[in-house]
Amino acid sequence: MSGVLVYVEQVGGDVAAITRELLGKGRSLADALGGPLAALVIGDAAGNLAERAIAFGADTVYVVSNPALAGYTTDGYVAAAKAVVDQAKPALILAGASFQMRDFGAALATDLDAGLAADAIDVSVEGGQISAVRPSHGGNMINTYAFAAGRTAVVLARKQSFAEASEQAGRSGKVEAVALPAAAIRTQVTSVVPKSGAVNLTDAAIIVSGGRGLGNKDNYYKLIPTLAEALGAAYGASRAVVDEGWVPYEHQVGQTGKTVSPKLYVACGISGAIQHLAGMRTSRSIVAINKDPDAPIFRVATYGVVGDVNEVLPLLTEQLKARLSR
Amino acid sequence: MHIVVCMKQVPRDNSVKLNADLSINADGIEKIINLFDEYAVEEGIAWYEKHGGKLTILSLGSTEWTEQIRRALAMGATDSLLLSDPAFAGVDTLGAARVVAAAIRKLGDVDLILTGRNSTDDESGAFAPALARNLGWPQITYVGKVQDVNPATKTIVADRSLEAVIETVSSPLPAVISVIKDINSPRYPSLLKIKRVAKIDPPVWGAADLGISAADLAPAAVLSTRAPAPSRPKGEMITGGDAAAKVSALVDKLLENQVI
Numbered sequence: 001m002s003g004v005l006v007y008v009e010q011v012g013g014d015v016a017a018i019t020r021e022l023l024g025k026g027r028s029l030a031d032a033l034g035g036p037l038a039a040l041v042i043g044d045a046a047g048n049l050a051e052r053a054i055a056f057g058a059d060t061v062y063v064v065s066n067p068a069l070a071g072y073t074t075d076g077y078v079a080a081a082k083a084v085v086d087q088a089k090p091a092l093i094l095a096g097a098s099f100q101m102r103d104f105g106a107a108l109a110t111d112l113d114a115g116l117a118a119d120a121i122d123v124s125v126e127g128g129q130i131s132a133v134r135p136s137h138g139g140n141m142i143n144t145y146a147f148a149a150g151r152t153a154v155v156l157a158r159k160q161s162f163a164e165a166s167e168q169a170g171r172s173g174k175v176e177a178v179a180l181p182a183a184a185i186r187t188q189v190t191s192v193v194p195k196s197g198a199v200n201l202t203d204a205a206i207i208v209s210g211g212r213g214l215g216n217k218d219n220y221y222k223l224i225p226t227l228a229e230a231l232g233a234a235y236g237a238s239r240a241v242v243d244e245g246w247v248p249y250e251h252q253v254g255q256t257g258k259t260v261s262p263k264l265y266v267a268c269g270i271s272g273a274i275q276h277l278a279g280m281r282t283s284r285s286i287v288a289i290n291k292d293p294d295a296p297i298f299r300v301a302t303y304g305v306v307g308d309v310n311e312v313l314p315l316l317t318e319q320l321k322a323r324l325s326r
Numbered sequence: 327m328h329i330v331v332c333m334k335q336v337p338r339d340n341s342v343k344l345n346a347d348l349s350i351n352a353d354g355i356e357k358i359i360n361l362f363d364e365y366a367v368e369e370g371i372a373w374y375e376k377h378g379g380k381l382t383i384l385s386l387g388s389t390e391w392t393e394q395i396r397r398a399l400a401m402g403a404t405d406s407l408l409l410s411d412p413a414f415a416g417v418d419t420l421g422a423a424r425v426v427a428a429a430i431r432k433l434g435d436v437d438l439i440l441t442g443r444n445s446t447d448d449e450s451g452a453f454a455p456a457l458a459r460n461l462g463w464p465q466i467t468y469v470g471k472v473q474d475v476n477p478a479t480k481t482i483v484a485d486r487s488l489e490a491v492i493e494t495v496s497s498p499l500p501a502v503i504s505v506i507k508d509i510n511s512p513r514y515p516s517l518l519k520i521k522r523v524a525k526i527d528p529p530v531w532g533a534a535d536l537g538i539s540a541a542d543l544a545p546a547a548v549l550s551t552r553a554p555a556p557s558r559p560k561g562e563m564i565t566g567g568d569a570a571a572k573v574s575a576l577v578d579k580l581l582e583n584q585v586i
Contacts, residue, residue: 071493074455074465099451099488103467106452109420110459115546116420118450132547135555136448137350138340142555145547153547186464187497190483200490206586231586249508255340255446256361256507264585274339275446281558285585287576301561303579305572315573323577324586 001152003035005090007081007101008053008061010043015052017164018096022157023056024165025123026094032125036060038088042080044070054173056165061173062088066180071189072100078107079183085112087178090152092130094123097156098202105156114152117145119259121161121282138255138278159202160261201253204234206264209253209280211238213269213290213309217246223313224268230320236260238270254279269309272297289313327379327477327499330433331370332426332441332457333363333398335391340447348552349416350447359394362442366505368512370440371402373475379437380404383528384429386414386422392527399523400515406528407433413533413540419448421543423456428536430461438475438482439502443468454504464497467504475499 004026009016015023023039030037039058041049043065050061064080081104085093093108095101097119109116117123117132124131130147132155147153201207208231210224220241228235237247239254253260255278265283270276272288272295280286281300288301291308298304305312336359337352345351359367367383374381382405383398385391395406409429417425430436444451451467458465470487473494480499485492487506533539564575580586 074458078459099468099486102451103455103465106420106450106455107459107465109452110423110456113546116450116452117547118452131550134450136450137342138446138449140340140342140555141344141350142553143549144551146550148544148546148548151546187466187495189493189495191492191494193492193494195487195490195492202489252507255449264580274341278340281555285580285583286558286561287580298561298563300558302558302585303576304561304563305576306563306565307569307572311569312573315570316576319573319577320586323581 001089001091001150003033003038003088003090004030004092004094005038005040005085005088006058007093007095008039008041008049009096009101010049013047015049015056016096018157018159019053020056020164021160021162022094022096023053023058025162027057027165029092029123029125033091033128035091038062038090040081040084042069042077050175055167055169055171057168059173060088061175062178063175064178064180068180068185071192072104073185073187073189074103074107075183075185075187076180077104078111080180081108082111083178083181085152092123092153092155095156097158101156105154109154112152112154114154115145115147116154118156120155120157123155123157138274139281140278158261195250201234201236201251201258201260204260204262206231206233206266207236207253207260207262208233208266208268209236209238209270210241210268211270212240213271214241215310219310220246223309227266227268227313227317227320230317230324231266233266238276239273267297267301268313270297271295272300327377327437328382328433328435329370329374329379329438329440330382330384330430330436331363331366331398331403332439332453333367333383333385333394334360334445335385335387335394336360336445336447344552344554348549357391357394359397360442360445362444362446362505362507364512365507365509366440366442367398367401367403368510369472369505372510373438373472374404375402377475377477382407382433384426385409386425389530395528396520396523396526397515399526400519401513406526408528408530409536410530411532413538413543417543418545418547419450419452420456421545423453423460424542425536425538426457427460428538429531432531432536437477437480437499439500441502441504443504443506454502458502461500461502463500463502465502466495466497469503469505470509472503472509
């Protein structure tokens with residue numbers, strides 16, 4: 001076993017941001033392991049993804065291309081990955097931590113009898129020892145796992161954990177086609193429909209969230225989306241108001257909703273229950289607006305304003321519109 | 327048909343502490359059914375009520391946590407099974423999946439397994455896929471709606487709720503399904519039903535019953551350090567003046583520090 005294998009996710013025909021992060025981190029990990037940095041492309045038409053992965057640092061790209069791999073299935077993608085692992089024999093496999101990748105990564109780790117760190121925020125190699133860091137308990141505990149020698153390590157990394165690899169035009173590498181083994185794909189995907197009013201909170205750079213302090217559903221919809229619009233943000237909500245039925249579950253931030261880590265998180269009328277903090281405490285900057293000066297949200301806030309959200313938010317929206325000229 | 331719901335006991339909140347041996351100390355925090363598993367219990371009961379057969383609540387953990395298993399029985403489950411053994415203590419998610427898979431094989435007649443998308447303490451989301459692969463069964467994870475379970479054709483059709491899309495997937499049975507929060511509204515068991523199950527103790531299977539040794543459960547990812555998350559750097563309260571003045575000061579700060 002040697003080197004690192006990065007699973008290539010694609011967005012609009014190019015390598016996804018998470019893949020650029022993993023290729024960047026993977027490069028230094030592969031060097032530390034004294035092995036190659038390989039990438040894995042699975043799909044029905046790989047296009048120029050392999051070349052793109054090489055431009056971002058991969059030495060060898062293994063491509064498993066087959067009409068049966070047009071859409072993700074656990075059986076198909078795990079079979080394809082195992083065929084590549086047989087050939088590349090990586091010590092470490094890196095992938096993102098989206099729902100699809102968690103489905104894939106846990107299945108692959110089980111089949112390979114590998115070690116698994118899901119939702120990792122760091123991974124390192126020291127003296128040949130591979131370790132990964134992952135939070136648990138709503139982000140309250142930070143755990144480091146050391147992978148046993150001789151067993152493959154599978155690490156699924158949270159977005160924005162690493163710097164993206166920079167593109168090196170004209171970089172050359174090897175592309176190897178690997179055949180999909182004759183494996184039964186038992187599940188069948190019969191439709192894929194974009195979520196209506198899609199709120200991909202996990203991808204948003206700025207999130208404005210509202211909580212019970214808004215008083216009622218009307219105030220939420222009057223104030224939160226308009227502030228979000230002024231900031232070019234997506235909007236979220238606390239569990240309390242989702243359970244009240246003000247806002248669909250899709251918008252819930254917290255331990256039982258989405259875990260987010262945006263550049264800026266604006267918490268409006270949210271007290272900051274442990275389970276909410278679990279979903280947003282790793283945001284780069286946090287603005288909290290709440291009328292209770294003792295609200296726990298202020299303990300994680302970068303900037304805190306004590307005040308009634310129903311008074312503060314219209315002023316904030318107005319100022320931002322004027323000064324950001326949106 | 328025989329439906330099994332896998333359920334984990336977790337602390338109600340995550341204000342846990344650390345023991346000297348790096349294990350988690352949740353003393354003094356109420357223990358509850360993992361929230362996502364409670365939705366799996368409700369979903370299992372609904373399909374059991376439609377098709378009949380048997381609904382077994384299966385849990386791996388301490389023999390002390392019968393209260394929540396009884397709660398699931400009061401909600402409508404017909405059977406329960408607890409996997410408990412000193413050899414299982416501190417087992418990781420992949421190890422837990424191995425233990426549960428052995429129990430499912432021993433039960434023998436299971437058609438469908440439901441569980442939550444992840445536990446709210448460990449949060450890896452690896453249990454359902456690992457269980458499915460151990461059993462050699464197909465899996466449908468992050469399910470927001472089960473459209474149909476058909477015992478005659480032995481198929482299940484379910485909608486997976488991913489970050490940006492809904493994916494409809496059909497699978498042959500037996501299969502493993504993991505569910506998200508808004509799939510249903512878990513029922514409250516009636517007082518009468520709670521009373522009726524108050525004395526039921528779930529049968530307990532240990533490592534020997536399952537033919538599992540501690541060596542089978544040796545993790546490939548070994549916990550080496552664990553520490554409470556560092557607290558965030560102290561922030562700044564914007565004070566002085568009326569709401570408009572505070573808002574101006576806030577926007578100044580955000581622009582100055584290139585937050586926006």
